[in-house]
Amino acid sequence: MKSSIAATIFASCLFVGLPTTTVAGSEDVVVENAWSRASIGINRPGAAYMTLRNTGTDPVTLVGLETPLAMMPDIHETKTDANGVSSMAPAGEIMIPPGESVSLEPGGLHAMLMRLQTKMVEGETFPLTLNFADGGTRTVDVPILGIAARGPEG
Amino acid sequence: MNRRTLLTYGAAIAGVAALTLFIGWWRVDGPGAPEPVAQRPLPLTQMEFQMTDQDGATVGPETLLGNPSMAFFGFTYCPDVCPTTLSDISGWLDDLGDDVADMNVVFITVDPERDTEAAMAEYVSYFHPAIQGWSGTLSETARAAAGFRASYEKVVTEGDDYTMNHTASVFLFDVEGQFAGTVDYHESREFAVPKIRRILTRAEEDTS
Numbered sequence: 001m002k003s004s005i006a007a008t009i010f011a012s013c014l015f016v017g018l019p020t021t022t023v024a025g026s027e028d029v030v031v032e033n034a035w036s037r038a039s040i041g042i043n044r045p046g047a048a049y050m051t052l053r054n055t056g057t058d059p060v061t062l063v064g065l066e067t068p069l070a071m072m073p074d075i076h077e078t079k080t081d082a083n084g085v086s087s088m089a090p091a092g093e094i095m096i097p098p099g100e101s102v103s104l105e106p107g108g109l110h111a112m113l114m115r116l117q118t119k120m121v122e123g124e125t126f127p128l129t130l131n132f133a134d135g136g137t138r139t140v141d142v143p144i145l146g147i148a149a150r151g152p153e154g
Numbered sequence: 155m156n157r158r159t160l161l162t163y164g165a166a167i168a169g170v171a172a173l174t175l176f177i178g179w180w181r182v183d184g185p186g187a188p189e190p191v192a193q194r195p196l197p198l199t200q201m202e203f204q205m206t207d208q209d210g211a212t213v214g215p216e217t218l219l220g221n222p223s224m225a226f227f228g229f230t231y232c233p234d235v236c237p238t239t240l241s242d243i244s245g246w247l248d249d250l251g252d253d254v255a256d257m258n259v260v261f262i263t264v265d266p267e268r269d270t271e272a273a274m275a276e277y278v279s280y281f282h283p284a285i286q287g288w289s290g291t292l293s294e295t296a297r298a299a300a301g302f303r304a305s306y307e308k309v310v311t312e313g314d315d316y317t318m319n320h321t322a323s324v325f326l327f328d329v330e331g332q333f334a335g336t337v338d339y340h341e342s343r344e345f346a347v348p349k350i351r352r353i354l355t356r357a358e359e360d361t362s
Contacts, residue, residue, distance in 0.1 A: 040280075072313065085305055107340040147281075
């Protein structure tokens with residue numbers, strides 16, 4: 001009897017130790033330093049920034065975004081050419097190689113939040129869901145900082 | 155070697171030298187010169203445009219003369235580059251402290267259709283108090299950009315919306331309105347602040 005209890009405990013420990021999903025890759029993504037700027041009203045698009053770190057052994061691909069805050073969230077990239085002219089365009093899918101990080105930061109990649117449903121108010125947060133190519137998702141709470149914020153520290 | 159041979163050699167050398175100089179001129183300054191990539195902005199005294207500032211006052215390049223100036227183009231519907239530029243500039247101004255009291259800092263919109271005087275006033279109010287917001291008609295905006303040798307372009311995006319591509323550099327001018335350099339988009343503070351300090355110091359030397 002005693003040994004069967006021990007066996008059950010042992011078995012359940014094993015079970016807990018196993019991955020709870022068959023999705024490979026995206027559960028190894030760590031999201032750090034997420035932040036965004038407050039908006040003036042809802043007519044202007046917002047932007048959110050963060051660092052995605054792939055701690056796993058397989059490449060992970062970010063394919064899209066979802067949030068109740070904006071009807072059309074998408075990853076965009078700002079580029080500045082040799083003449084100093086900046087332009088912005090959808091960045092498409094973002095591949096994060098194993099062991100590496102991809103930063104969404106001012107002047108580069110950013111989560112562009114088009115068609116805001118509500119005003120982005122300083123001090124609040126909003127949920128942003130990252131969709132990965134393997135079917136996995138990750139929802140992060142993005143803090144809203146002031147309009148003049150320069151980074152995750154404000 | 156007789157005199158005649160010497161003369162021949164001399165003439166040949168002179169000829170080669172002249173040809174080299176000519177080729178050099180042709181390729182650098184002459185018709186063979188490559189198109190300049192980005193031209194320097196005109197002095198403020200040679201620019202002509204009229205706009206309205208965030209308080210409704212009529213302003214133009216002549217408004218800036220007499221103090222050192224910093225001017226840049228953008229639009230308030232820009233989610234990334236423009237708030238970043240304005241907050242970078244706010245940070246530089248904070249670093250410079252009281253030294254910037256007399257400096258003109260002007261944000262000129264390339265999107266006057268959406269950036270009305272009221273929109274500019276609200277937008278600049280969130281950044282350093284020295285930053286002014288200028289807007290003009292479409293044609294005055296074009297004249298301003300031409301003077302600064304800046305470019306901008308309306309780009310239609312998904313869902314009948316549009317964004318603006320634009321020159322993101324910050325232009326510096328001295329008290330007399332002479333172009334004094336640029337700070338590139340997102341240039342780090344340790345490079346930007348000394349550049350600005352240089353035109354401020356020059357302004358002090360001029361007045362003392």
